Amino acid sequence: MIRAHTGGTTHTDGTTHTGGTTHTGGTTHTGGTTHTGGTGFQPVHLTSPSDTLTALQTPRTPPHMLEPKTLQSRFNTAVHYAEYVALAKPNERAGWDSFAARVHLTPAQVALAKSFARRINVLVISGTWCGDCVQQCPILAAIAATHPANASDPHAPGIDLRFIERDAHLDFADHFQICGGRRVPVAIFMNEDFDFVSLLGDKTLARLRRQAATALGANCPLPGAPVPTDEVAAVTTCWLDEFERVALLLRLSAKLRQRHGD
Secondary structure (H helix, E strand, O other): OOEEEOOOEEOOOOOEEOOOEEEOOOEEEOOOEEEEOOOEEEEOOOOOHHHHHHHHHOOOOOOHHHOHHHHHHHHHHOEOHHHHHOOOOHHHHHHHHHHHOOOOOOHHHHHHHHOOOOEEEEEEEEOOOOHHHHOOHHHHHHHHHOOEOOOOOOOOOEEEEEEEEHHHOHHHHHHHOEOOEOOOOEEEEEOOOOOEEEEEEOOOHHHHHHHHHHHOOOOOOOOOOOOOHHHHHHHHHHHHHHHHHHHHHHHOOHHHHHHHOO
């Protein structure tokens, strides 16, 4: 919400701000003082209506770990799916391979993923030892494989999916804890400029529903029991839904539409 008060503001300390007061989450006094986030004062000099508009349109600096340069730097150290799975121990690798063989996208889902008109960079914080990663990351890889991004053109459409091992990147991963814990997998979605777009982690809605139905019900699943086929399909749909949501957000982005002329 933006509230604008015109006519000036006089404070009991004798200070008068003219030209109105604009609150943008902090407070901007066009007479010369900007309060950002309500936590500090940063003097600015606004001499015209256009300066005021520019100040209102200037984006706030994102938290350090969400800055594009930080995300891109970590993304550049990450590896693609095949390289990541190769890091798994022999006793871990079998689970990854067997689950990947069960992941299948329908023709309609493949067509949807191929239709994404923007580049989607996805960085996944994972663990080769993690059961939730074993049963979700192959789904991400299957979606990305339908529309791989051109590595030589950073603005080309497609999906560039990469992985990092959580425990080898705790300085980064600890900034993306979920519910106060180091849960994995965590997928960080970014645009072609590595601006943060979305984050989805730990479990999808379909997986949480199934887990709640079993863990909170009368019967608990047997340890090591295979994931039901319908759950694999439902979780695949959930992940593809998030890819589609991000794809549409990027397709409608004014910045990207201007850049790509569409």
